[in-house]
Amino acid sequence: MSDLLGRLLGPDDPELTCDECFEHLDRYVELEVAGDDADAAIPGMRAHLEGCAACGEDYESLAALVREGDG
């Protein structure tokens, strides 16, 4: 129920576009995996990943793949 409302209304914060998200995704993931403040470095990325299911899946997969490679 509340999840549906969240998906209908989307993130309230400013967010990147899908193209911008893809452009910065590799840097964002590496910063995050390294323990750096990825959200401060790339504002608007987190909001977009919450609002766009497809970009969110791409992010999850890249983060998992990088973590596996670093592990």
Added chain:
Amino acid sequence: MPALTVGDRMDHAVAVEPDWIEALSGEGARRDEAVTHLHALLLRAARFEIGRRRPGGGAGLEDLATQAADDALVAIMSKLHTFRGDSRFTTWAYKFALLEAGVKLRRRAWQGRELPLEEEGWERLADHRATPDAELETAELLGAVRDAIAQSLTPHQRSVLVALVLNDVPIDVLAQRLGTTRGALYKTLHDARKRLRARLADEGLAPQLVREGQAP
């Protein structure tokens, strides 16, 4: 030629970073070898994505992985000049393979399927509102959202929002059917959501209340 082998640890990639661009931008046997090597890495990434999304496997998935790696390689070679070194080359390259594999998987799952009608999405929203254990406040918010969808959105915004959110049509599938892109459709969704939030705020449903309604 990059000294990295498939499955090597990522930190090895850092050491060979300049070699990737140099080798792929070059000519002859060294370039061919680098391309073959890169394709193997992309195939690994595509299989990784398929394993995550389709853990049970299925017919044709290896072909899908190969096609995703092929398409990712073409995209990477055409965008090689845009690599700025903000991340390791392999991380940058992997995102192309993951994107291609993800898009192909979503489209394959919907191949030959009719998109749900807009009315089905409305019924789903009504079902949510009627859930017995729904909190009154959340039910009221959903009612206000339903009115806002009907009255404040353009027909295109409404059909995109209903398809993506209420009918769970993947954005890449809808983009393919409508002959547009993920980015263009998301812009429509973003604008529609902005209108809905503005309408709720106009009705005195402050953003704070809206956020509370979204809370788990």
